[in-house]
Amino acid sequence: MDEARSLPSPEQDASLSPIMEHGLQRQVLVCTAKSCAANGSEAVLEAFRTRLMAESMLFHKGDRTGDIQCITCGSVGFCAIGPAVLVYPDGVWYAHVTPEDVPEIIDSHLKGGVPVERLVRKRLV
Numbered sequence: 044m045d046e047a048r049s050l051p052s053p054e055q056d057a058s059l060s061p062i063m064e065h066g067l068q069r070q071v072l073v074c075t076a077k078s079c080a081a082n083g084s085e086a087v088l089e090a091f092r093t094r095l096m097a098e099s100m101l102f103h104k105g106d107r108t109g110d111i112q113c114i115t116c117g118s119v120g121f122c123a124i125g126p127a128v129l130v131y132p133d134g135v136w137y138a139h140v141t142p143e144d145v146p147e148i149i150d151s152h153l154k155g156g157v158p159v160e161r162l163v164r165k166r167l168v
């Protein structure tokens with residue numbers, strides 16, 4: 044019936060995807076879908092990327108030494124309480140995040156491991 048699909052080896056994939064070999068510590072996902080965008084999520088995303096880049100914490104094409112990836116995501120269901128920001132692998136979902144909250148999230152959570160409780164609305168772990 045179905046023939047086994049021939050996939051590249053993990054080593055071959057790693058040569059094409061440097062992030063596979065990199066020791067990422069966390070991912071920060073900022074929802075940029077319609078409702079969060081209407082509440083300023085693009086500015087939140089920019090605040091994260093600017094500060095993380097300034098502190099050499101951001102993994103990106105220009106500098107692959109950072110250990111945090113900051114990316115956009117689609118709606119996660121926090122539409123009425125966004126902008127939503129999710130931090131993994133911690134499974135912490137923040138709501139109502141503004142650009143002014145970003146330094147506190149970076150300092151307390153991403154650097155110190157202590158989530159900013161006043162903004163936490165859901166935990167997956």
Ligand code: FES
Nearest residue numbers: 079118119121122
């Ligand atoms: S639009 Fe961001 S959670 Fe729905």
